[in-house]
Structure formats: C-alpha cells, structure tokens
Amino acid sequence: MDTTAQASPETLRARMVDRILATQRLTPAVEDALRRVERHCYVPDAPLVDAYAEKAVITHTFHDGTHLSCASGPTIVAAMLDALDVRPGQRILEIGAGTGYNAAILATLVGVDGQVTTVDINSDVTAAARRNLTATGFPQVRVLTGDGAADAADHAPYDRIIITVGAWDIPYAWWEQFVPDGRLVLPLRWRGTTRAVALTRNGDHWKSDWVFLCGFVPMLGQPGEQKTILDPDGLVALHHDMDQPIDVDTLHGVLEREKSLLWSDVTVHGEEPFDRIWLRLSAVDDGTVRIEADQRAVASGLCTPAIASRSPALVKGDSLAYFTIRRTATPGRWQLGAIGHGPDGHQLAARIIGQINVWDRNRTADPELLVFPTGVPLPDSTGGKMILKSGNRLILRY
CATH class of the missing domain: 3.30.310 (TATA-Binding Protein)
Structure with a gap:
C-alpha cells in the first residue's frame, strides 16, 4: 500500500534525500542541510507530496503563461550546492531568489559567521522569498530586488556565487565581485543546451571542474x-x-x-x-x-x-x-x-x-570549459572549440 500521501514532512524529506543519495554523492554538510531545511515551507501552495517529489514547483508566471520563477527539482538543487563547495563563515551571493529555499540551505552551510545575499529582479519573487525565510528562521539572509549582475556589489567580495536562473553569458561584474580564489556555479547555456557548470578562477579566466545536465528558467535581460x-x-x-x-x-x-x-x-x-x-x-x-x-x-x-x-x-x-x-x-x-x-x-x-x-x-565524458573575458589574450596552447558570447569566449575541449 502506498503511504506517501499520508507521510509526514519529516518522512518525505528523508525519502527525498535518500533518493538523491541513490544517484549521487553529497558531502555530509550538504546532506545534513537538506535533511534540516523544510522544503514544503517554501512552496506553501503546493501539495506536501509535490514539495518533496523530484519535480520543479512553479511559483510565479508571466501573464502569457511562461514561467518566471520556480523551486527547482531537489536533485539539481543538491548537485549545484555540493559543487559550490560552501565552507562555514563564507560570504555567498545567490542570483535568482526563487522561493528562498536555496538561500536557507546556504545559510545553514555558512553558519552564524557567514553571510548569504540573494537577489532577484522581480519584486514579487523577493517579497515571497523574504516572507518564507523569515517564517522559517532565516531572517539574517539578505534579500535584494534588482539586477543580479550589478545590484549586490555593495556587499562584495564573495567567496562563492551561485546562479539559479539560466544564464547565456557571465557578466564581468560577477568576476569583479569575487575573492581571488572564488568559485561560481551556474546553469550556462550554449548551442541550445543548458549545463550546470562549476567554475573556479584561474588567473585571468574561469576553468570548469564539474558539468551537470539541467534546465532552468532563463535570466531576464540576457538576449543571446x-x-x-x-x-x-x-x-x-x-x-x-x-x-x-x-x-x-x-x-x-x-x-x-x-x-x-x-x-x-x-x-x-x-x-x-x-x-x-x-x-x-x-x-x-x-x-x-x-x-x-x-x-x-x-x-x-x-x-x-x-x-x-x-x-x-x-x-x-x-x-x-x-x-x-x-x-x-x-x-x-x-x-x-x-x-x-x-x-x-x-x-x-x-x-x-x-x-x-x-x-x-566514452558515454560519461564531459568537456572542460574555459571562459576568457573579451580582451584577454588566449594562450597559444589553448585548444578546443571557441563559442563567442557577449562579453566572453567560451572554449570547449575534451
């Protein structure tokens, strides 16, 4: 007999994390945060079962029916947080506030000595995220309304930046808001496909060490x-x-x-x-x-x-x-x-x-990505396929 519909939030949350662990490894810190933060409280209008199911929960839409914001599926949330490699005491910027759930997990990971700032361009989205975070015990998370590419610079530098909306390019403003060894995780789009990518600063460019299939609501203001x-x-x-x-x-x-x-x-x-x-x-x-x-x-x-x-x-x-x-x-x-x-x-x-x-x-091989800002010379030894973006050159190579 299926008892899912009668299960408690605690039981459903435990099942969600166990399901994720069946397909990927997580650090103990990320696993613990996923077990502690109550996802259903961030999607209060969704059925309890849907809150912990492997599905995105749409929370805001445009008048034409296209999606503006959602709570992403738990597996991609966990994968991106794990790839972000958050440490206690760090300063984190999240672009794409969503429901506030991701920011709550980030706040759990950085602890009392860390700082989390989440930004979204839509005031309805940030208002809902603020309500959810306050109601669930995370009033310390800073929630800002504005352009994520620029409007959080006053609180920089950041140790980590995570983007939870689909990005066609990487604004140079993010580069300027990082500490020298900063780490960026984002859903990056090229040639019609989207991959969550983890990038670290490598001198004058970014270099990937993790690539993961995903799909995200696209970032506004990036026509590419x-x-x-x-x-x-x-x-x-x-x-x-x-x-x-x-x-x-x-x-x-x-x-x-x-x-x-x-x-x-x-x-x-x-x-x-x-x-x-x-x-x-x-x-x-x-x-x-x-x-x-x-x-x-x-x-x-x-x-x-x-x-x-x-x-x-x-x-x-x-x-x-x-x-x-x-x-x-x-x-x-x-x-x-x-x-x-x-x-x-x-x-x-x-x-x-x-x-x-x-x-x-080799069915599981992923390419390495290098991202060079426009104007930065490419080393002669750089091989691979170049894809031109508005402010960067993306290099893919196997």
Whole structure:
C-alpha cells in the first residue's frame, strides 16, 4: 500500500534525500542541510507530496503563461550546492531568489559567521522569498530586488556565487565581485543546451571542474538566443545563438527538401541518457543548434527528433540535420540516428552519426570549459572549440 500521501514532512524529506543519495554523492554538510531545511515551507501552495517529489514547483508566471520563477527539482538543487563547495563563515551571493529555499540551505552551510545575499529582479519573487525565510528562521539572509549582475556589489567580495536562473553569458561584474580564489556555479547555456557548470578562477579566466545536465528558467535581460520557424504552420523551430552565421531565410521550407536518413550501430536502453551527444556536437561543430517540434509535426512525420521539445541539430546554408531515434527489435532498446534535409543534409547527418560513435566510446565524458573575458589574450596552447558570447569566449575541449 502506498503511504506517501499520508507521510509526514519529516518522512518525505528523508525519502527525498535518500533518493538523491541513490544517484549521487553529497558531502555530509550538504546532506545534513537538506535533511534540516523544510522544503514544503517554501512552496506553501503546493501539495506536501509535490514539495518533496523530484519535480520543479512553479511559483510565479508571466501573464502569457511562461514561467518566471520556480523551486527547482531537489536533485539539481543538491548537485549545484555540493559543487559550490560552501565552507562555514563564507560570504555567498545567490542570483535568482526563487522561493528562498536555496538561500536557507546556504545559510545553514555558512553558519552564524557567514553571510548569504540573494537577489532577484522581480519584486514579487523577493517579497515571497523574504516572507518564507523569515517564517522559517532565516531572517539574517539578505534579500535584494534588482539586477543580479550589478545590484549586490555593495556587499562584495564573495567567496562563492551561485546562479539559479539560466544564464547565456557571465557578466564581468560577477568576476569583479569575487575573492581571488572564488568559485561560481551556474546553469550556462550554449548551442541550445543548458549545463550546470562549476567554475573556479584561474588567473585571468574561469576553468570548469564539474558539468551537470539541467534546465532552468532563463535570466531576464540576457538576449543571446534567437528562434527561427522552419515551416509555414509554425510547428518546427530552431533555437540558435546570435554568434552563429545562420541565414534564416534560406532555411524556410527546409523540411520539404530532399531527405536523408542515416542510422548508427549504437543503441541505448529506455532509461539511458544520451544528452552528452549534444555536448560532443557543440564542441566540434559551429552549426550546432536546438530543434523543437510540435507534437503535430511529429505525428505527421514532418519532423521527428529524438526528443520533440529539445534535440540537437546541425545547420549549414540551406540544409539541416537533426538527431533521431527508433525502437529496435530488442524490447526496451532504441537505435540512434540522424535525419538530414537539403543538398548538404546527408553530410550533416553523417556528422551527427560521427559524434554518436565518438560518444559511444566514452558515454560519461564531459568537456572542460574555459571562459576568457573579451580582451584577454588566449594562450597559444589553448585548444578546443571557441563559442563567442557577449562579453566572453567560451572554449570547449575534451
């Protein structure tokens, strides 16, 4: 008999932490903080079971229905906090106040000698976070309303900065607010995919030592990604970065052009992640983008990406190829492939197959990321794929 609905908050919280520990290691300090801070008190309008389930709880939305703020799923919260490596007595800046839950855990980690400042651009979000933090015994957390890239500078320098909204770039203001050995954890977006990344200062640049799949509400005021509709009915779109030389006019109607279908010899079982294929593509091919297909496009066969809402694709001129999958004769297993359209569609699909094969040789490898501010010279020995941001150059290398 399922007793989840009747379980106490303490029982549900213990189950939540045990579930997280089944998939990843946590430091004793982070585990203890997760067991102590009452997550349900930060999402009072959500059912108790939802507060501790492995799901994001939406707390604020725009008038058009898009999400403004939410309580992120417990696993990504725990993973990012663990990667942040918070120590007692440190000064912490959080950008993206959310419900206040993350700030409460940070305050628990830094202890009475530390300081936590959380900033959000929306006053409704910060007002709710302030209420929640005060009600749960964390009045010492500083809650500010403003632009997280600049409005917390008066309380710098910080030992750690954590970003809990999706960032397309890293404002230089964050660099200036750090101690020399500071550590930054954020959801960073490039080539249509988002990864939580832990970065440390390494002289005049940032260097990663941790990469984790995630999804976050995007940060306001960072326009870096563009959207192009491919078909007359608006059912299929590409999401691409502003530094990519994509001729959007030549891509209209591309799905009606000659089609190539290629299959690799690589298969996965139904629960096995294959998101690192996207990372591989972004680290070698400047044409890497995200394709998004409405279910009506999938049902009609117009466009059938592996995951309809978000799959990697490659673009070159008037041609396109995207990642796809199909069931195999073996129950529970799927074959990985690519579909191309246009005169270069077959070549682009073959490139995707090539990176599927590279991924297959080491399915858990993540790239190292280097972030150099614009104007900082790159060492001659710097290798890897460069991606241009507004104020930085992102280098990916394996």
